[in-house]
Amino acid sequence: MRIPKLASAFVSVAGLLAYLMYVKHHYALSAQYRPPNYSLSRGDPGPVTAGDPGGWRRRYGVMxxxxxTGTRIHVFKFLHQPNEVPKLAHETFKAITPxxxxYADDPDQCTTGLLQLFEVAKASVPPSFWNSTPLVLKATAGLRMLPGxxxxxxxxKVRAVFxxxxxxxxxxxVSIMDGTDEGISxxxxxxxxTGCLGGADSSTVGMLDLGGGSxxxxxxxxxxxxIQTSPIDYIxxxxxxxxxxTLYSHSYLGLGLLSARLAILGGVEGQDAPGSVELVSPCLAPEHSGQWKHGDVVYTVRGQKEGEPVYxxxxxxxxxxxxxxxQKAMETSNMDFYAFSFYYDLAVDLGLIEERKGGTVKVSDYSDAAKRVCGGVSVPPGKSPFLCLDLTYISVLLRELGFPPDKDLKLARTIGDMxxxxxxxxxxHYMESNRL
Incomplete structure (x- = not known):
């Protein structure tokens, strides 16, 4: 049957109007639609959220x-902006021992402590960021010295928990951190x-760290x-x-304060010994006798009889x-150096710096203090019986590293409250290397 021309025209106009109404409705919806704010993943700077400064985007990292001597969790909140050095907005920290x-002989026992620290991470990172927040564990000298x-x-076991x-x-x-990577980090x-990275000014500061094992x-x-005269693996x-x-960096395994203390006393690191082992040392007060636990071994330590001056x-x-x-390092007298860990703790014990504020000491302050402490008749009340030994060790270590006696060292536990x-x-380093 043939459709009249008028009816055909009406159908065409109706179809056109319907199409126009559909297009209008589609674009109206499109104008209202916004892609969902996904958390940071592989370079995506993440959503802008309430409380973040304009243009800066939030992300987190858990280390x-x-x-x-213990396991510590650091939960970092960063603020990022394209082509800018990130800002550290907040850090949450908690430590547990041992x-x-x-747990080398019973790995299952480490689970409880790890789960306890996970609760800290969950409380510090908003749930919407969990699946995009890198979780990393780096083990240092304690595990480096264990049998493979x-x-x-x-x-x-840690990987299973993670x-x-x-x-x-x-x-x-999850990995054992190379000693050099520890120094670089x-x-x-x-x-x-200190604001020395990523700026126009290329001057940086040096770093000294004295842990228990390295x-x-x-x-x-x-x-x-x-660069040319240093061992190739130091650069x-x-x-x-x-x-x-370009960095000069080296880690001396076994020359951390506690491992060195054992060697100076005459012990051998990692040597299994039943019961108590006696060590006699000229670095202890002649009348001193006591016990010291290092690793799984309890040592009876005592001083030698009086003779040559203790120091x-x-x-x-x-x-x-x-x-x-x-290896004696060059340029140690030409740049600022920060020193951490036992360098800091010993300076606090001596009253050279305030425990909360830190401060500056000279290399000679350690050797001068060693002579005073070692020259004392007995251990000062409340002080470690190893103070003479530890101070002497630090002073010789700094000398062997190439630091002159008049060199200033900046001691800081925190910088800008971090x-x-x-x-x-x-x-x-992990996030940059993995492009996270």
Missing amino acids: FDAGS GLSA EKATQLLN SESPFLSRNDA AWITVNFL TQITFSPQDEKT SSIQMFNTSY DSCLTKVEKVLYKKI ETSWALGAIF
């Missing part, structure tokens, strides 16, 4: 520091907190001769905040322990 290495099989079993967390845990998230931390030195050489390059840095005989013992074990540990630098 577990599995040290020789360290992971204490025991360390592997511990790390596998895999059940709501955070972003990659295959490389601490260097990143202190230079970030000690590190890291700085950025300004003299090409330093590395990193990319941080769109800037390349002189202790100095000789320390020098023998450090003989040819330290912890100076390697954890901040490590999470930055």
Whole structure:
């Protein structure tokens, strides 16, 4: 049947009107639609949220520091903006003892402490950010000194716990940290907190860290001769905040304060010994006798009978322990250095700095204090019986590293209310290396 021309025209007009109404409705909906605010993932700067400054976007990182004496969690909140060095807006910190290495013979026992620290992370990071917040654990000297099989079993247990967390845990998230990486991470931390990274001014500060099992030195050489004459494995390059840095960095495993203390007393690290072992040392007061636990061994330690002055005989013992074990670094007198951990703690014990504020000491302050303490007839009330030994060790260590007696060292536990540990630098390095 043929459709009349008028009816055909009406159908055409009606169809056109219907199409126009559909288009109008579609674009109205499109104008109202906004993509959902997804959390940060692989370079996405994340959503702008209430409370963040204009143009800056929020992200988080969780770093577990599995040290020789304890496990610590650092939860960092950063603010990012394109082509800008990030800002550290907040840090949450909690520590538990003992360290992971204490569970070497029973890895399952480490789970309770890890779960306790996970609760800190969950309370510090909004749930909408959990699956995009990197979760990382780096173990340091405590696990580096364990037999390989025991360390592997511990790390596998940690990986199993991490895999059940709501955070972003990659295959490389749990590992033993190379000593040099520890030094580099601490260097990143202190230079970030002092504003020396990513700016037009290329001057940076050096870093000294004295832990229980190892000690590190890291700085950025300004003299090409330093790079050319240093051992090849002491020199590395990193990319941080769109800037390349050449670094001199080395970690001396076994020369942390507690491990060195054992060597100076005459003990052997990692040696299994039933019951108590007696160590006699010229670095202890002649009348001193007591117990000291290191690792899984309880030592009975006592001083030698009076004879040669304590300081002189202790100095000789320390020098023998450090003989040819330290590479003297160049440029140590030409740049500012920050010193952490036991450098800080011993300065507090001596009253050279305030515990909360930190301060500046000279290298000679440690040797001068060693002579005073070692020359005392007995251990000062409330002080460690190892104070003479520890101070003598630090003074010789700094001398062997190349620091002159009149060199100033800046001691800081925090900079701008932020912890100076390697954890901040490590999470930055991890996120940059993995493009997170």
